[in-house]
Amino acid sequence: MSNVNDDSPEAAGVSAESPKPKPNYTTFISTIRQKQPRSIFSTEVADDQAADEFRGQREHIIAEINSFLAKEPGSADQLVKRIKSLIRNHYPASEYLDNPVWTEADLEDRVQDIWETMFSPENTAFRNLAQIDAAGMLNIMRGVIRRVLEKHANPAHRAFYNEIVEQIGDDDRFDRYPRHGNFSYLGLTRWNRTGKDSSKTVDELVSFWKESGIKFPDMCLTFLKAGQRMDLCCEMLDKLDRWLVANHFYLAYKRLVNYPLSFIPDHYSDNDDDDGEYDISYLVFSKKRFWVEQEAQRILAENCDAWEKDFDEITKKWDKTRKEFLYYYYVRGIDAGQAADRVGMRPSYATQTFSSIKSSFKERSIKYSREEMAAYMLFFKVYAERFSPAKGGDAE
Amino acid sequence: MNFLPGQILPINSNFWPDDITMAVMALVIKSEGDLLTLCPVHNAPEFASFFDLIIPANKNSLGCDLVVMSENQVCVEKSAIHPKVWSDPNDPYIKKCLVMPEDEKKRIIDDIAYLQQNTTIPAAFKVMRGQRLYENSFEYRWRTHLTVQWESFHLAVLLAATEEKIEEYPAYMNLRKVLETICNNFDSFCQAGSRWLEAFEADMTAGMAPSAANARHARDGVSQISGLKKSLENKISEEGLMNARNARLLKGSVADLLELAFRTSRMR
Numbered sequence: 001m002s003n004v005n006d007d008s009p010e011a012a013g014v015s016a017e018s019p020k021p022k023p024n025y026t027t028f029i030s031t032i033r034q035k036q037p038r039s040i041f042s043t044e045v046a047d048d049q050a051a052d053e054f055r056g057q058r059e060h061i062i063a064e065i066n067s068f069l070a071k072e073p074g075s076a077d078q079l080v081k082r083i084k085s086l087i088r089n090h091y092p093a094s095e096y097l098d099n100p101v102w103t104e105a106d107l108e109d110r111v112q113d114i115w116e117t118m119f120s121p122e123n124t125a126f127r128n129l130a131q132i133d134a135a136g137m138l139n140i141m142r143g144v145i146r147r148v149l150e151k152h153a154n155p156a157h158r159a160f161y162n163e164i165v166e167q168i169g170d171d172d173r174f175d176r177y178p179r180h181g182n183f184s185y186l187g188l189t190r191w192n193r194t195g196k197d198s199s200k201t202v203d204e205l206v207s208f209w210k211e212s213g214i215k216f217p218d219m220c221l222t223f224l225k226a227g228q229r230m231d232l233c234c235e236m237l238d239k240l241d242r243w244l245v246a247n248h249f250y251l252a253y254k255r256l257v258n259y260p261l262s263f264i265p266d267h268y269s270d271n272d273d274d275d276g277e278y279d280i281s282y283l284v285f286s287k288k289r290f291w292v293e294q295e296a297q298r299i300l301a302e303n304c305d306a307w308e309k310d311f312d313e314i315t316k317k318w319d320k321t322r323k324e325f326l327y328y329y330y331v332r333g334i335d336a337g338q339a340a341d342r343v344g345m346r347p348s349y350a351t352q353t354f355s356s357i358k359s360s361f362k363e364r365s366i367k368y369s370r371e372e373m374a375a376y377m378l379f380f381k382v383y384a385e386r387f388s389p390a391k392g393g394d395a396e
Numbered sequence: 397m398n399f400l401p402g403q404i405l406p407i408n409s410n411f412w413p414d415d416i417t418m419a420v421m422a423l424v425i426k427s428e429g430d431l432l433t434l435c436p437v438h439n440a441p442e443f444a445s446f447f448d449l450i451i452p453a454n455k456n457s458l459g460c461d462l463v464v465m466s467e468n469q470v471c472v473e474k475s476a477i478h479p480k481v482w483s484d485p486n487d488p489y490i491k492k493c494l495v496m497p498e499d500e501k502k503r504i505i506d507d508i509a510y511l512q513q514n515t516t517i518p519a520a521f522k523v524m525r526g527q528r529l530y531e532n533s534f535e536y537r538w539r540t541h542l543t544v545q546w547e548s549f550h551l552a553v554l555l556a557a558t559e560e561k562i563e564e565y566p567a568y569m570n571l572r573k574v575l576e577t578i579c580n581n582f583d584s585f586c587q588a589g590s591r592w593l594e595a596f597e598a599d600m601t602a603g604m605a606p607s608a609a610n611a612r613h614a615r616d617g618v619s620q621i622s623g624l625k626k627s628l629e630n631k632i633s634e635e636g637l638m639n640a641r642n643a644r645l646l647k648g649s650v651a652d653l654l655e656l657a658f659r660t661s662r663m664r
Contacts, residue, residue, distance in 0.1 A: 122453050126439040126460040128489045130419040131406040131478050143417025150534050158534075297441075297450060297524045304518040333530035378527045382446075383517055 083111050083145065091149050095157035113148045114141075160259055163229060165250060173234055187243040198242035205240075205252040212239045216256045296374035307379050321345065322353055323387035331384050397482060399424045402501025404437055404458065405493050406478035411552040413545050420542070421493075422476065423464050423504065431658070434476060435469045436546045437462050443535050443542075444526025449511050451504065452524065457496055463526070466508045468543055470550040471655050473557035547651070548586040551578070554654040565661045568627050570620070577620045578650055585650045621650060628656050637663065 084107045093102045117123065118141055127137065168174045174186050185197070200208060209216075214235050233253065237244065253259075315323065321343050328339035329350070336350035343349075368376065399405065403424045412420070418438050426433040441450050444463045451462040480490055507523045514520050529536040555578060558571060565571050578585060629646055632638050637660075645656040 122460040123439060125458070126421075126462075127419045129404075129406060129458055129460070129493060130421045131409070131480060131489065132419050133409070136409060136416055136419070139414075139416045140419060146417070147538075297452075300521050301524065304521040308517050331528065333533070379517070379521070381528045382520060 184246040300375040327387035448526040450524040
């Protein structure tokens with residue numbers, strides 16, 4: 001899946017070119033038998049200049065990590081330094097942090113997390129059992145860096161990803177080709193016949209679209225609905241009339257609409273009070289992502305019988321519309337306004353429902369730990385499947 | 397060397413795509429001659445979905461968290477397993493995998509069966525399983541990526557196994573041409589699964605820079621794979637070997653067709 005943050009060459013600022021032909025039979029077989037190691041540092045780079053600079057360092061970086069893996073003295077420090085540099089240069093603080101710049105403390109936090117994830121005794125044991133070689137380890141570390149950064153990413157970044165990248169991926173009009181060679185392309189169907197692709201850099205694309213007469217909304221001030229957003233993207237591609245490296249499009253779009261947002265739509269908000277204690281109303285009210293850990297699984301296994309009874313009691317008074325709304329919102333992951341629309345209600349129904357549920361939960365204002373809340377959310381996602389319209393929207 | 401259901405083994409990394417971002421092992425579900433039914437095992441419970449079995453580190457002899465993706469079972473040739481399992485069974489890590497206690501292996505297989513059969517509360521949570529993942533979530537995307545990698549592994553193993561013993565396959569299968577077609581469209585086949593024909597046609601009509609020659613080539617490709625499917629179907633019907641498994645393989649992905657070719661060639 002293509003990603004604004006992925007490590008594909010277009011993300012590294014390589015200029016667009018037509019996808020290369022697929023390997024032939026003989027070369028393919030030899031390729032799958034003799035794999036080449038890849039660097040963990042081949043992640044996204046915002047512009048071509050940085051990419052060139054980075055490419056020059058690549059061999060040196062690989063050598064450093066290999067020496068680290070061979071446990072040479074001092075190489076751990078060098079690796080840490082490189083990881084910090086990678087984060088600072090290639091993961092914009094405005095997207096992956098709540099601050100405009102990475103501070104040394106932020107970087108320390110992330111490196112610590114990456115280190116613990118990568119070199120925890122359990123992960124090391126698994127990698128040893130899986131017979132992962134040095135090249136594989138480097139790639140896994142690349143994944144770990146991404147995982148850790150994504151885990152702490154700014155909700156605005158995730159909103160962008162869900163609102164633009166994912167929707168473009170699902171929309172046939174964009175003819176998205178994530179698999180042609182190492183490039184991910186966007187373009188409308190009729191361009192297939194022309195075979196023309198854009199070689200413009202991100203800066204050039206921004207200028208081109210600025211001058212093209214399209215009205216770009218300031219996303220800091222306004223919220224565009226899904227249909228409008230996609231129409232805008234189509235118009236951008238229409239004006240360009242070329243195939244285009246997907247990541248160039250995403251980066252240009254962000255600049256043109258003033259991403260990241262200065263406000264976060266409710267349904268993506270992760271910034272609820274994170275004091276480690278959660279009210280039960282949080283359950284149906286928020287989609288905060290809990291990284292479910294073993295403890296949550298244990299709590300769930302021990303309590304699901306009792307919880308089922310509790311929830312039968314709680315939801316007994318809920319009407320069919322509310323249950324179906326929660327099914328769409330919570331189980332299917334549709335945003336609140338659209339979920340209300342699905343059950344034939346106005347968008348304000350979502351707010352009213354949340355308020356009503358919240359107040360009805362007040363009498364049960366027990367505070368739960370993070371693990372308990374994670375277990376509850378796991379439970380409720382399965383429980384709420386009973387509210388599916390296919391099952392009559394009823395809990396029985 | 398015989399592998400028993402429930403055994404967890406390292407996979408042959410030569411067949412794993414280059415862009416590995418997570419270590420993966422394989423759980424043996426079934427072993428029949430040279431064929432093994434495997435499902436992927438990783439060690440990141442946060443990416444576990446509802447049909448994935450989680451075995452915490454303190455509840456298995458390997459000493460690390462294990463997540464068994466029970467829905468992604470594939471049938472592959474034995475070369476899918478890391479060659480060191482044969483060449484160096486005394487390697488401490490290989491040995492650890494090979495000496496997994498019998499009752500533990502049985503428990504894993506039983507838990508997988510339970511997990512697949514029990515999906516409602518409260519029974520669903522009597523085994524440790526993952527959560528339903530939102531389609532747009534990071535976890536979902538990560539898992540989808542891993543699934544595609546696993547499918548690519550599946551196809552690469554069967555492709556290499558077929559190529560290695562191509563002389564043993566009957567001529568009517570015309571496998572040389574088929575293998576060439578698969579190699580030229582490897583990614584498409586991995587992504588498309590059982591919808592390979594549609595995917596092939598889509599590639600043909602929406603190719604990046606189509607020419608008459610490319611279009612003809614693509615049509616030839618479709619006809620090669622369709623030809624294999626047809627000849628396998630005829631052979632199986634003639635021999636009276638049409639059963640549920642063979643019917644499923646005939647309707648399945650290109651890798652399934654290669655598996656069927658493998659089985660059919662050994663039925664002679």
